[in-house]
Amino acid sequence: MLPLPKKYFLTAGSAEGETELTAFDGALLNARVGNTNLLRVSSILPPGCKHEPDLIVPPGSLLPIAFGTITSTVPGEIISAAVAVGIKENSFGVIMEFEGICTVEESEARVRRMVEEAFRMRDLRLDEIKVASVEHKVEKIGCAFAAVPLWY
16 A cells, blocks of 8 residues: 655746657656656645645656646647645545646646636535636747655
């Protein structure tokens, strides 16, 4: 059995690269998770998980993470990614991710609505929403990435 993560933070970054993969790698580095091995998880924040915005994850770690990402090769295109964490006191939370060819304001609004809907579906009271987002104007090959890393 895997232990439940006890800490989390929200992060976002963007970058240009010579390839789609290096643009993605640069966005991960700018989001402070580029030197880890991402283990993509779905959308539940464990009960009791504490927000630690300055958390540093050791290089090489296997990192549970919920994320949204978009890469584009269209110069001038505006891309964005956003994540939101919905929190209910003394309960679990819900994480939502979004990425698209749109402004950061659109991404943030979309991901907030998704959290609100997820709480309605679960018949839970939403006490707080935390959001991280990024917008990127593509020069050659660009990537936008937003995430909620979970840690122990």
